[in-house]
Amino acid sequence: xxxxxxxxxxxxxxxxxxxxxxxxxxxxxxxxxxxxxxxxxxxxxxxxxxxxxxxxxxxxxxxxxxxxxxxxxxxxxxxxxxxxxxxxxxxxxxxxxxxxxxxxxxxxxxxxxxxxxxxxxxxxxxxxxxxxxxxxxxxxxxxxxxxxxxxxxxxxxxxxxxxxxxxxxxxxxxxxxxxxxxxxxxxxxxxxxxxxxxxxxxxxxxxxxxxxxxxxxxxxxxxxxxxxxxxxxxxxxxxxxxxxxxxxxxxxxxxxxxxxxxxxxxxxxxxxxxxxxxxxxxxxxxxxxxxxxxxxxxxxxxxxxxxxxxxxxxxxxxxxxxxxxxxxxxxxxxx
Amino acid sequence: xxxxxxxxxxxxxxxxxxxxxxxxxxxxxxxxxxxxxxxxxxxxxxxxxxxxxxxxxxxxxxxxxxxxxxxxxxxxxxxxxxxxxxxxxxxxxxxxxxxxxxxxxxxxxxxxxxxxxxxxxxxxxxxxxxxxxxxxxxxxxxxxxxxxxxxxxxxxxxx
Numbered sequence: 001x002x003x004x005x006x007x008x009x010x011x012x013x014x015x016x017x018x019x020x021x022x023x024x025x026x027x028x029x030x031x032x033x034x035x036x037x038x039x040x041x042x043x044x045x046x047x048x049x050x051x052x053x054x055x056x057x058x059x060x061x062x063x064x065x066x067x068x069x070x071x072x073x074x075x076x077x078x079x080x081x082x083x084x085x086x087x088x089x090x091x092x093x094x095x096x097x098x099x100x101x102x103x104x105x106x107x108x109x110x111x112x113x114x115x116x117x118x119x120x121x122x123x124x125x126x127x128x129x130x131x132x133x134x135x136x137x138x139x140x141x142x143x144x145x146x147x148x149x150x151x152x153x154x155x156x157x158x159x160x161x162x163x164x165x166x167x168x169x170x171x172x173x174x175x176x177x178x179x180x181x182x183x184x185x186x187x188x189x190x191x192x193x194x195x196x197x198x199x200x201x202x203x204x205x206x207x208x209x210x211x212x213x214x215x216x217x218x219x220x221x222x223x224x225x226x227x228x229x230x231x232x233x234x235x236x237x238x239x240x241x242x243x244x245x246x247x248x249x250x251x252x253x254x255x256x257x258x259x260x261x262x263x264x265x266x267x268x269x270x271x272x273x274x275x276x277x278x279x280x281x282x283x284x285x286x287x288x289x290x291x292x293x294x295x296x297x298x299x300x301x302x303x304x305x306x307x308x309x310x311x312x313x314x315x316x317x318x319x320x321x322x323x324x325x326x327x328x329x330x331x332x333x334x335x
Numbered sequence: 336x337x338x339x340x341x342x343x344x345x346x347x348x349x350x351x352x353x354x355x356x357x358x359x360x361x362x363x364x365x366x367x368x369x370x371x372x373x374x375x376x377x378x379x380x381x382x383x384x385x386x387x388x389x390x391x392x393x394x395x396x397x398x399x400x401x402x403x404x405x406x407x408x409x410x411x412x413x414x415x416x417x418x419x420x421x422x423x424x425x426x427x428x429x430x431x432x433x434x435x436x437x438x439x440x441x442x443x444x445x446x447x448x449x450x451x452x453x454x455x456x457x458x459x460x461x462x463x464x465x466x467x468x469x470x471x472x473x474x475x476x477x478x479x480x481x482x483x484x485x486x487x488x489x490x491x492x493x494x
Binding site: 032040053105 | 437462468
């Protein structure tokens with residue numbers, strides 16, 4: 001072993017100017033360094049970024065940072081009776097700030113996709129912090145808007161001119177956000193809504209985002225009226241996912257709502273022009289059953305950790321959480 | 336050129352320091368670069384300007400073992416163990432793991448790049464900044480102010 005090592009050093013020496021391991025590192029191109037650093041989480045990357053300039057550059061490579069998946073980070077919260085229906089411990093907010101600070105410092109603007117958990121309740125200040133430091137964001141997955149103001153989200157959207165895809169919760173008055181997206185995000189093409197979806201929401205989208213290509217309402221409560229509005233008005237729509245949605249129809253004259261179990265001929269015909277139409281309204285499907293038990297408002301916290309991350313539409317499916325913020329990171333930052 | 340499924344095709348490789356190696360063509364296809372050269376019909380010996388003989392010997396052995404695993408002659412677990420312990424010395428990675436990574440990157444062998452990257456990452460993740468610099472003999476080329484700034488950004492977050 002010693003002999004071999006000596007021979008190796010001799011070889012390296014012969015190759016040029018007495019190169020030890022150190023010199024070889026310094027000659028290493030950033031793309032090789034990135035192959036090592038992509039295995040590390042953000043806590044581990046922090047000291048690595050302090051070694052020297054080249055390493056610092058490699059630590060902010062897009063290969064490492066293009067998706068910042070904070071899906072393991074949750075707020076420490078309780079539900080309340082009054083708006084915003086959530087109270088978050090101050091320590092929890094501070095923890096989020098710390099994590100975002102490190103991520104933004106290390107990534108240096110390379111983040112193009114950001115994913116947050118449905119129990120991560122951030123404030124305007126967090127949102128503006130990340131908006132300022134990730135100007136090239138293309139995708140945002142943020143299922144909880146309880147503590148964000150209209151102004152806060154609009155300001156953020158304004159900074160994200162390259163935004164193409166967003167996953168958001170149902171909100172009471174959608175027009176303001178759809179208008180802002182229409183104004184600021186010229187390449188916006190993909191939307192996922194989690195919650196309920198009525199005809200007002202549908203017509204707002206049709207009016208403000210006529211060029212929308214992909215829409216997923218998976219596991220939401222939607223009305224037939226809303227569905228027809230989408231199918232009638234959105235000519236550029238290519239992909240629609242209503243899998244496991246609780247599809248409701250208003251019955252005249254009582255106004256009582258009935259669950260639709262099978263899509264009728266009209267719907268199927270209109271949907272046939274879509275490139276992809278995902279639907280499943282079956283009483284034998286586990287996911288549909290969960291929707292019924294939860295009365296149309298899926299209580300994600302009851303189910304598997306990964307369940308909320310799924311989507312039949314490939315571009316919307318989130319897969320696993322990646323390496324940047326893993327279980328170790330979660331434990332480390334919690335203390 | 337006629338190929339038969341029974342015959343084992345051999346390619347000759349030449350390391351940067353002039354040594355010749357004979358490898359199963361199928362094994363050599365682990366490298367995208369070699370795959371292209373072979374498919375283009377480049378004449379033997381195929382020159383590898385950035386891989387020295389010592390490293391090439393290790394790489395060729397790793398390809399042979401992968402081929403053995405593919406053929407069922409050794410198990411996946413045995414392959415992994417060899418890669419971790421013999422090839423990359425994961426417990427105490429030294430110049431070998433780095434040489435393998437550089438060569439694998441040059442040769443475009445994705446599997447080996449991932450393995451070597453993981454091994455080195457695993458080793459450095461528990462080190463302090465100073466320890467990393469000492470171990471890899473890297474000079475700190477930050478200006479004092481810069482270094483302070485980077486340190487603050489990280490320290491504030493975690494301590």
